[in-house]
Amino acid sequence: MxxxxxxxxxxxxxxxxxxxxxxxxxxxxxxxxxxxxxxxxxxxxxxxxxxxxxxxxxxxxxxxxxxxxxxxxxxxxxxxxxxxxxxxxxxxxxxxxxxxxxxxxxxxxxxxxxxxxxxxxxxxxxxxxxxxxxxxxxENWPHEPDVGDMRSLLWEQGRDAGRPYIARSQAEHGGPHSGWFWDGRKQGGGALTDMLCHALANNEILLSDPNGSPPKAVSVTANTGTLKWDRNAYAEELEAAYDINFATDPVDDYASATIQYEDANGRPVISEASGSWCYVGSGVRRTIELLGPEYSGQVLSDETSSSVFFSDDLSNDEGWAEKQNATSGRMPVSAAEVVKGGYVAENRNAIESFRDEQNARLDLDDGCRILRLCMAAYKAAETGQEVDPRATDLTEYVPFPARK
Missing domain, CATH: 3.40.50.720 (NAD(P)-binding Rossmann-like Domain)
Structure with a gap:
């Protein structure tokens, strides 16, 4: 050491x-x-x-x-x-x-x-x-300064009116950057595990009282679909890029899930999460919202005060921004993305916690809980039925895109 x-x-x-x-x-x-x-x-x-x-x-x-x-x-x-x-x-x-x-x-x-x-x-x-x-x-989303500031302000200023009751997180981009993400067995699923594990964790933090315990998940409903990438032209593109036969072994490129929680008083609060690999635009498009009685807050990650443009004569067919899926057009510029994106805060928290011989603010128990919600969402999407994560044994469950 x-x-x-x-x-x-x-x-x-x-x-x-x-x-x-x-x-x-x-x-x-x-x-x-x-x-x-x-x-x-x-x-x-x-x-x-x-x-x-x-x-x-x-x-x-x-x-x-x-x-x-x-x-x-x-x-x-x-x-x-x-x-x-x-x-x-x-x-x-x-x-x-x-x-x-x-x-x-x-x-x-x-x-x-x-x-x-x-x-x-x-x-x-x-x-x-x-x-x-x-x-x-x-998990960087809950560590993002804008998300943390929104949560703190709404809980602090809105508490007298009542706790927040709806959290929404939505994110989409043009598709993963490595071949193994498109392989259901290697990745463990598709857009649901890749995108909604962010959104579900973030929503749970937003709905958790800073002065109390997280709410308890009591039901999960979900939908998944393959909307874009199994079409012939796009499947051929994936095969050429990653040697993947997506036409015969597709995974979901769209997913949405609704988690109903109960707060400490037994009242319902709702987490709504969605994500896709079907977005055509500049990088990652994302919206985060928290709503309560007499107040609401919103974080738009693709809003920025500056942008740049490069012609194809300068691009050499290469992108330079995360999840960029075009080499021409106006691209937003975000200063210090690792700061704004929460990576500095999450790593600082982990380092400080380890120095104090403690777990981080988000630990592997939280990771297991969010993973369980993802599996409940896959099961709900597969069966078309609501899943109660308290009563459903998900230990042996394998998402349908990940099965052999």
């Missing part, structure tokens, strides 16, 4: 590490990326070079099968697991085995979702609890 800056070991050098976690650490005093492990060592080296150039850190580099070596690196104080969904459980298992063999870690943080099924999520949590290691669930 290092004695100066808090050293983060990244397991995974993909998009979320490169575009969110590594850049966000530059904003956190006394923290740095100390090591990077990736199945493809060249990708770890590339990200390490970026960290060196942008953040004045020199991460150690580890390749395939070297997660334990990363966990025992004396400069690494905690592990951030950001690998693809189908590798996540084994990555955590390797970290825990290193701890059992003597690795001196202060905590482990796991990117959303923590598993592809309830069974997988429960197993991951059991492994971490086995060594009594502080943990964090990396």
């Amino acid at each position: 290092s004695s100066d800056d808090f050293g983060i070991g990244l397991v995974g050098a993909g998009f979320i590490s490169r575009e969110a976690h590594a850049p966000s650490v530059e904003y956190i005093p006394d923290a740095r990326i100390a090591g990077i492990q990736n199945r493809t060592r060249e990708n770890a080296s590339s990200l390490a070079a970026d960290c060196n150039q942008n953040g004045n850190s020199e991460p150690s580099i580890y390749g395939d099968g070297e997660i334990k070596a990363l966990a025992t690196d004396p400069d690494v104080d905690a592990i951030w697991v950001t690998t693809p969904n189908f590798t996540r459980l084994n990555a955590v298992k390797a970290v825990i085995e290193a701890v059992e063999d003597g690795a001196d870690l202060q905590g482990i943080a796991v990117e959303k979702p923590i598993g592809r099924t309830v069974k997988e999520g429960n197993r991951l949590l059991e492994l971490v609890d086995r060594v009594d290691l502080p943990h964090a669930y990396l």
Whole structure:
């Protein structure tokens, strides 16, 4: 364990590490990326070079099968697991085995979702609890400054009128950036698990009394569909890009879910979540709302005061913004996206919590609960019936897009 800056070991050098976690650490005093492990060592080296150039850190580099070596690196104080969904459980298992063999870690943080099924999520949590290691669930939406400010203000100023009773979160973009997202067995589902795990977690936080306990989920209804990407031209596009036969093995590219909760007084409050991979526009389009008696609040993530335009003569067919699906047109510019997007806050909270030998504000128990809601939503969509998450055994349930 290092004695100066808090050293983060990244397991995974993909998009979320490169575009969110590594850049966000530059904003956190006394923290740095100390090591990077990736199945493809060249990708770890590339990200390490970026960290060196942008953040004045020199991460150690580890390749395939070297997660334990990363966990025992004396400069690494905690592990951030950001690998693809189908590798996540084994990555955590390797970290825990290193701890059992003597690795001196202060905590482990796991990117959303923590598993592809309830069974997988429960197993991951059991492994971490086995060594009594502080943990964090990396879900950035509730950490976003605009979302947090809206929640605090409405609960504080609106409490005399009554608690909030509806939270809505909606997000859509043009489709994932890596092939494994489109594979139901590797990802664990489709747009529902990819998009609604954000929205459902965010809604639950918005509906939770800052001075009390979260409301209890009592019913789940949901709908899923494949609206765009199984059409011939688009399926051929996916096959060419990712070698995926989406025409014969589609997943949902649209999903919506409604969760009914009961508050401490037994009154209903509602979470409405939706998401899709069908949006044609500039990056990610998202709306977050919180409504109560005599008040409401809204966060629009694609609203910005500045934008840019590049002609195709300059683009070389390459995008530069997250989920950009066109190389021409006006694109919004958001300053310090890792700050506005909540990544700095979520990572700062995890680091501070681990230093205090505590779990983060959102921990792996929260991750398991949100994963369970996602599975309940898939089951509700599949059966066309309302699911009571309190009474339904979802341990062995596998979403229909993820079955062999």
